[in-house]
Amino acid sequence: MKPSECLSFGILGMKIDRLETHDRLLHFKKDQALNISQGAEDCLKKNPLSLALQQRSPYVYLFAHPRTSDDGFTKRMIWQPRLSRPKAQTNSYLFRAQSNTDNMEICWLLPPRETWGQYQKGKVTESEVVLWSIAQFLHNRDDLEKPLSDDLSEEFSKSIYMRVAAEMDEEKMINKIYGTT
Numbered sequence: 691m692k693p694s695e696c697l698s699f700g701i702l703g704m705k706i707d708r709l710e711t712h713d714r715l716l717h718f719k720k721d722q723a724l725n726i727s728q729g730a731e732d733c734l735k736k737n738p739l740s741l742a743l744q745q746r747s748p749y750v751y752l753f754a755h756p757r758t759s760d761d762g763f764t765k766r767m768i769w770q771p772r773l774s775r776p777k778a779q780t781n782s783y784l785f786r787a788q789s790n791t792d793n794m795e796i797c798w799l800l801p802p803r804e805t806w807g808q809y810q811k812g813k814v815t816e817s818e819v820v821l822w823s824i825a826q827f828l829h830n831r832d833d834l835e836k837p838l839s840d841d842l843s844e845e846f847s848k849s850i851y852m853r854v855a856a857e858m859d860e861e862k863m864i865n866k867i868y869g870t871t
Contacts, residue, residue, distance in 0.1 A: 725767075729754060729769055730754070730785050730787075730794060732769070733754075733769035733770075733771060734794070737771055738858070739771050739854065739858075740752070740771035742854040742857065743771055743772075743773060743850065745789075746850045746853070746854070747789055747842060748788065748789050749786055749787060749788055749841075750771050750772070750787050750789060751771070751772040751773065751775060751785070751787075751797070752769060752771060752786075753770045753771075753776050753784050754767050754768065754769050754782065754784075754785075755781055755783070756768070773841075773850060773851070774837060774841065775835055775836070775838075777835055778798060778826075778827050778834045778835050780801070781800065781802045781803075782798070782800050783798065783800070784796075784797035785797060796819055798826065799817070799823050800823050800824065800827055801820060809821055809824070
């Protein structure tokens with residue numbers, strides 16, 4: 691290891707290999723991105739409500755927000771397929787996917803407010819998308835939440851939800867009566 695690749699810390703004599711630390715950071719960022727994209731993909735392709743909505747709409751929104759489990763420590767991501775844009779909130783992520791495709795766009799990535807400083811330019815965890823999302827949330831929230839021109843009307847979206855709910859209830863009833871899964 692070259693001296694320029696190490697940092698020493700006084701009395702502790704601790705040395706940090708800059709290359710190894712950078713590799714770990716890259717791995718962490720990649721792992722985080724994979725977790726979010728895997729969750730979005732699973733919601734898009736495996737969630738029964740998402741699949742049902744995609745049969746009736748040219749798009750589906752995927753809204754995600756982390757929640758702390760009952761143990762008080764473990765975080766889990768809640769994914770909700772939707773036909774309309776929700777209100778923007780911190781600690782949430784929103785994607786819009788073209789139905790029955792892999793085409794997905796980021797609408798916003800809003801981490802918890804107390805972590806916003808970590809994404810600033812020049813920081814190791816800087817993120818242009820997160821910084822843009824934060825700026826939109828702070829200064830242009832109406833546009834962030836505004837439906838796109840090709841979004842379905844609220845009335846038509848509600849009719850789709852009603853049909854999907856009725857079909858899912860009917861399917862549950864049939865499964866209950868006939869013991870099928």
